Amino acid sequence: MILAIVISAVTFVLSGALHYAIVSGAIRHLGAASYHRGRKLVTALCVSGIAHLAAASLYALAYGLGRALEIGDLSGDTPTTAMDVFYFSLVSYTSLGLGDIVPTGHLRFVAGVEALNGFLLISCSAAMLFLFMTEQSEERRQ
Template identity: 60%
Template sequence: MSYTDRHNLTGTWALLAALYTLATAHVVEAGLFAAGFLLAEWAGLGGFVQDDVDTVMDVFYFSLVNYTSLGLGDIYPTGHLRFLAGVESLNGFLLISCSASVLFLVTTRQNR
């Protein structure tokens, strides 16, 4: 029994609820990775090549770009942070793919 079967969400409201829930979950996870990057940088495990990466928003921007697998390259990590960036990119790709599957199921679900 799925979540949408237990709760009578149909049509546009179901799609909006799923979309906003999944988007929020992705932003929170990218934020957790950004916190991990900051903690690892503070511990001396690596850094970022661009010198003006000095705010939390810069690291969060890098994390969102990396999580979505865009890889723009304007900021990139060094040292052991490269491994964490690879893990984040793979994790983001898998979770965004799962989210697309959930959205597909919500949109194609027939009312019973």
């Protein structure tokens, strides 16, 4: 269980830092860019999506590490491939939880932490995008 906690904590911190670096860097760049404001918003949305995919990828690597260290596995109807691990990570990150692939052992803890982290990071993206849109709206009024 200690190993699952360490893997979860490290992945939580790394995914948060990666997400912040990607999204805040993009918003800082877009704020200074001379694009049309609609183009800026679409770019910010795409960058936010990329940041979430990167964070889910980190968790997919964590599941792979957990499987290699034999602290748990992912079970489903068919043998689990790398794409299945990434798919499970995306489903967990978004808190969708379809249930066709299920974590076993201590990977269940990692999946729970990923759902919490995904919820927090998606909320952060929404807040950052809202602030970005508000700033763009204020600039337009001036």
